[in-house]
Amino acid sequence: MPMFKKICANRYIKMIRPGDIIIVIGLFILSFAPVAVFSWHEWQTTQAADSNAPVLTAYVKHDGKIVYKVNLSTHRGVSHFTYRDAGGDYNKIKVIDHAIEVTEANCFNQIDVKRGKISKPGQTIVCLPHKLLIEIKSKDGTDTGGMVSA
């Protein structure tokens, strides 16, 4: 009986040539090629997306004219800007890291102060009494959440 088994095993082994083993292993590796290509491609696209992440810029405009702008994407720390016009109206603007807010103003309704911080493209702070508008735009000018354009 053991002898019979040995013959059987021999018959199978004799069939196999060295090329077969190489081929089969190669095919198994080859079958994972699409997965590798896809993950490589995915990695590439994420890299590309990281490198051209939108640059956000905050514009402070009075009556349509830009009076101050700051690059929010690269901004670090705290900086201040105060807008004053001839009539004594003022708005104190504070930029903290990637967000911008109006901290103090002498307009009557204080809506700009109550609005708080904004940091996303398309967001705006409006002070109608002073005709002042703060808006955030991404680099190519598209504002993603921009339902409201004052």
Added chain:
Amino acid sequence: MTNNQTRKYIYIALLCAQGIIISLVERAIPFPFAVAPGAKLGLANLITIISLFTLPVNDCFLLMVMRTILSALLGGTLSTFMYSLAGATFSFLGMVVLKRFSRRFISMIGISAAGGLLFNVGQLCVASFIAQSWQVLLYLPVLAFLGILAGIAVGIAANFLFAHVKTLTSLKMQHEI
């Protein structure tokens, strides 16, 4: 001369009929692996292997196309026909190339394993063309694993056939001369 020609056509017709029967029977087997819908054993690949070793390449191609069309007509739909035609063409080309470049180095086992994998590649290419997304190809490893195993089994079976069926042995000898 004519006698030889007739003999060859009868042989092709016989192989074709056997291939169709094999694929019909195979379709009747309920597939046990629920993880991989679309995977099949590819037993009809056995016929392609036998023809490759006993007939000239253009006759093999004719046989392969006839077999695919007829088995689709007898028990398939248009979509299965497209899948299996693409798969069969891919695996046929792959097997021909492998057979050319490997006189003694690769046996039928390697050739039919390659055929099994390439069948699945062709199938998935058609599927991804239909679905218009290359994501479908990510399914390849699952199918290919089963396809390669089935290919190895088919290769072993072909080896046994050539060892034990005298007609095939002599035809193979004639072909190799």
